[in-house]
Amino acid sequence: MRYMFLIYTTETEEGAASPEERQEVIDRHRAVMDETARRGILVGADPLAPTPTATTVRSDGGKIVLMDGPFAETKEQLAGYYILECRDVDEAVEWASKIPTACGGGRGCVEIRPLRHLGQRWEEPRTART
Secondary structure, rough: EEEEEEEEHHHHHHHHHOOHHHHHHHHHHHHHHHHHHHOOOOEEEEEOOOHHHOOEHHHHEEEEEEEEEEOOOOOOOOEEEEEEEOHHHHHHHHOOOOOOOOOOOOOOEEEEEOOOHHHHHHOOOOOOOO
């Protein structure tokens, strides 16, 4: 099953990281990408530009409304993603634990979401062991 790993971090703390700390995070991401590619389970992974570059598109009665930035104000922002082909949610959790979340210098988290194909009937996957 394919899983999307959504990486959240705090953009406002980006300036807190030294160039060496930023390079360490990049190197850790590269290690995860290299290992998942070697195993043939990497589908995609990319960092996102900061939230001020975002455009939110809404439809209001058939009229398209554009807004600058993200839709909601949050303490953590979506910084990037991975898509990996994993056997099950337990393997997905293992990979999520290796993904660095201090992308902007602050602490963050990784949200794991199973992907489904359009038209596919959704069946609830089992949750990770705790």
